[in-house]
Amino acid sequence: MTQQAPSSVDAVIVGAGFGGMYMLHRLRKLGLSCVVFESGTGVGGTWYWNRYPGARCDVESMQYSYAFDEDLQQSWSWSELFAGQPEILRYANHVADRLDLRRDMRFETRVTGAEFDAAAHRWTVRTDRSDVVSARFCIMATGCLSTARKPDFPGMDLFKGQTYHTGHWPHGGVDLSGLRVAVIGTGSSAIQAIPVIAKAAKHLTVFQRTPNFSIPSRNAAMTQEYEHRWKSNYPEQRAAARMTQSGILRNPNDFSALSVSDEERLAILETRWQSGGTSFMAAFNDLVTNQTSNDYAAEFVRDKIRSMVKDPATAELLAPKGHPIGTKRICVDTDYFLTYNRDNVKLVDVSKKPIEALTETGLRQAGIDYAFDAIVFATGFDAMTGTLTRIDIRGRDGETLAAKWEAGPRTYLGLMTAGFPNLFMITGPGSPSVLSNMIVSIEQHVDWVTECIAYLGARQQDCIEANRAAEDNWVLHVNEVAYKTLYPSANSWYMGANIPGKPRVFMPYIGGVGKYRETCDRIAAEGYTGFEISPPVREAVAAE
Numbered sequence: 001m002t003q004q005a006p007s008s009v010d011a012v013i014v015g016a017g018f019g020g021m022y023m024l025h026r027l028r029k030l031g032l033s034c035v036v037f038e039s040g041t042g043v044g045g046t047w048y049w050n051r052y053p054g055a056r057c058d059v060e061s062m063q064y065s066y067a068f069d070e071d072l073q074q075s076w077s078w079s080e081l082f083a084g085q086p087e088i089l090r091y092a093n094h095v096a097d098r099l100d101l102r103r104d105m106r107f108e109t110r111v112t113g114a115e116f117d118a119a120a121h122r123w124t125v126r127t128d129r130s131d132v133v134s135a136r137f138c139i140m141a142t143g144c145l146s147t148a149r150k151p152d153f154p155g156m157d158l159f160k161g162q163t164y165h166t167g168h169w170p171h172g173g174v175d176l177s178g179l180r181v182a183v184i185g186t187g188s189s190a191i192q193a194i195p196v197i198a199k200a201a202k203h204l205t206v207f208q209r210t211p212n213f214s215i216p217s218r219n220a221a222m223t224q225e226y227e228h229r230w231k232s233n234y235p236e237q238r239a240a241a242r243m244t245q246s247g248i249l250r251n252p253n254d255f256s257a258l259s260v261s262d263e264e265r266l267a268i269l270e271t272r273w274q275s276g277g278t279s280f281m282a283a284f285n286d287l288v289t290n291q292t293s294n295d296y297a298a299e300f301v302r303d304k305i306r307s308m309v310k311d312p313a314t315a316e317l318l319a320p321k322g323h324p325i326g327t328k329r330i331c332v333d334t335d336y337f338l339t340y341n342r343d344n345v346k347l348v349d350v351s352k353k354p355i356e357a358l359t360e361t362g363l364r365q366a367g368i369d370y371a372f373d374a375i376v377f378a379t380g381f382d383a384m385t386g387t388l389t390r391i392d393i394r395g396r397d398g399e400t401l402a403a404k405w406e407a408g409p410r411t412y413l414g415l416m417t418a419g420f421p422n423l424f425m426i427t428g429p430g431s432p433s434v435l436s437n438m439i440v441s442i443e444q445h446v447d448w449v450t451e452c453i454a455y456l457g458a459r460q461q462d463c464i465e466a467n468r469a470a471e472d473n474w475v476l477h478v479n480e481v482a483y484k485t486l487y488p489s490a491n492s493w494y495m496g497a498n499i500p501g502k503p504r505v506f507m508p509y510i511g512g513v514g515k516y517r518e519t520c521d522r523i524a525a526e527g528y529t530g531f532e533i534s535p536p537v538r539e540a541v542a543a544e
Contacts, residue, residue, distance in 0.1 A: 039109065080222055176374060218275065
């Protein structure tokens with residue numbers, strides 16, 4: 001059983017992923033008392049929950065790790081260029097052990113509500129285990145992709161076989177060998193899982209609504225030479241990554257796709273394709289801002305798909321045509337398109353004729369009944385806001401976060417939201433988050449929050465809150481920057497388009513990790529411009 005939480009702490013941290021783990025470590029260094037609530041049985045966040053076959057990071061291992069501890073980054077060794085979920089989870093557990101984090105964590109405990117007491121300047125946090133904790137600070141390290149979007153097809157309870165969601169894969173694993181399997185969805189999780197499932201299943205049927213662009217990862221075993229190349233000057237490379245657009249060192253070309261000849265353009269795209277990974281989008285500096293440049297890159301990838309998939313009709317279904325490349329999450333794969341050449345794999349297009357219902361033996365689509373032993377839902381997440389708005393968070397005057405964000409999330413810097421004092425978000429909407437190397441963005445946010453709390457303490461101040469005018473200006477800026485790009489033209493989960501009824505608002509900040517960091521640092525250096533800072537309650541009362 002999980003140990004009972006303390007009744008009063010300096011800070012409640014929600015989530016024991018990479019954000020919550022580092023946040024706990026930093027606040028301990030300040031001498032603050034903390035408790036971390038985590039709904040799972042262990043640390044790791046997204047890498048704890050997403051255990052589907054083929055789950056793997058799309059950022060290279062040498063860059064997808066903590067940079068705050070030089071001994072840690074020198075002593076840990078990765079086995080592959082792109083680490084798989086089991087290895088990343090081992091890394092998370094290694095960090096938790098190394099820093100003795102678990103003693104301040106309460107697992108299998110879900111936060112159900114948090115209410116701010118304006119008179120006391122404290123949060124009251126409640127859990128599903130009947131914990132009631134008073135805290136000065138409430139820090140939401142809940143992750144951007146934490147709430148799985150569960151399908152609601154008619155007949156969900158009728159199907160007699162097994163159903164799975166990629167975002168909540170059974171921890172004991174699933175044996176699909178010799179089974180007739182359906183995978184619904186072709187997003188990032190599906191693109192990783194489908195090649196692995198196809199090798200085990202007797203037959204696999206993939207139901208696709210929207211095809212996605214994917215680049216081969218070119219994953220391989222980690223070599224000592226490559227590892228040494230990073231570790232020999234890790235601090236310098238980390239510092240350089242923090243000031244890039246994405247938080248990833250990927251050698252971007254700083255010229256337009258239109259500034260070179262057709263032959264040069266093809267050669268550059270081919271080089272990026274052969275090297276693999278998301279660095280493909282760094283082939284030119286205008287792939288997400290210029291439609292013509294984007295068209296060249298998109299058609300290049302479509303031609304690659306056509307060359308890999310033997311059946312022309314299947315190849316055309318797999319070749320994305322409804323959105324610019326990169327404006328939906330660019331995927332990274334291992335033999336995804338080649339999998340459709342297997343005799344035991346079939347692709348079904350549901351873009352015009354959706355799935356009608358689940359049945360006792362499978363599902364029905366376009367009047368056709370398909371029989372399956374197992375169905376895998378790769379239907380994604382209620383990204384960025386879903387986890388936060390499902391918690392009953394109430395700020396000043398009882399205003400709920402869900403009500404405030406009803407027309408779309410409103411934050412200042414993606415760190416705080418007006419009307420909710422001392423409530424911080426790690427990689428919240430309005431920050432680079434999902435458009436960046438998440439570890440880089442997590443460390444930047446945690447460091448900023450820690451320094452902010454230290455600033456309050458050094459000045460004997462009690463409370464910090466985003467100013468509504470500053471928040472309005474930041475929301476306007478986030479949208480202005482987004483609409484200078486091609487991103488809003490796609491019906492992506494960046495826009496909330498995968499959730500029926502969710503407002504269509506571009507949620508992450510696309511201005512770049514480096515520029516965003518400079519903005520946050522400047523605001524802090526100016527004494528937290530755009531924030532309102534309050535003295536302790538007893539001093540405020542005395543002043544009156």
